[in-house]
Amino acid sequence: MAQAPPPVADDRTSIVRLHGEACFYCGAVHTKLFPAGSVQTPVEGGVRVWPVVACAQCKPRSDQ
Numbered sequence: 001m002a003q004a005p006p007p008v009a010d011d012r013t014s015i016v017r018l019h020g021e022a023c024f025y026c027g028a029v030h031t032k033l034f035p036a037g038s039v040q041t042p043v044e045g046g047v048r049v050w051p052v053v054a055c056a057q058c059k060p061r062s063d064q
Helices: none
Strands: 033-043 046-055
Antiparallel strands (some): 033 046
């Protein structure tokens, strides 16, 4: 089964969220951050995929 493409981030998304320096969801920076998947942004000729992070409050939980 093919994996779905990552969600698309728009041009209002902060670059620190795309660079994994802040929680992608809430913007927290002064806390432990965890891998949270990836998002994509449109670029000329295609898309760019960014690995993103989330804080403990926002990270997806595997038990949900």
